[in-house]
Amino acid sequence: MRIAEVRALANPQLLEGLTNAQKEMLNLRFRLATRQLDKPSELTKARRDIARYKTVIRERNLRES
Numbered sequence: 001m002r003i004a005e006v007r008a009l010a011n012p013q014l015l016e017g018l019t020n021a022q023k024e025m026l027n028l029r030f031r032l033a034t035r036q037l038d039k040p041s042e043l044t045k046a047r048r049d050i051a052r053y054k055t056v057i058r059e060r061n062l063r064e065s
Contacts (some may be wrong), residue, residue, distance in 0.1 A: 003052055003055075003056070003058045007056055011060065014053055018053040021046060021050045025047065
């Protein structure tokens with residue numbers, strides 16, 4: 001997901017997206033540990049998605065303060 005798409009989301013959708021991305025990261029880590037992960041680049045993509053969500057949430061918190 002691109003940063004522009006993340007910025008277009010409402011606050012509840014941001015939190016839901018962050019939760020889903022964190023769950024996906026956990027699943028990917030389990031699949032990596034059990035050698036069922038075909039594409040290790042999926043870990044990097046998941047990590048970057050989490051960072052995007054957290055960045056937008058932080059920006060909005062700073063703007064409100």
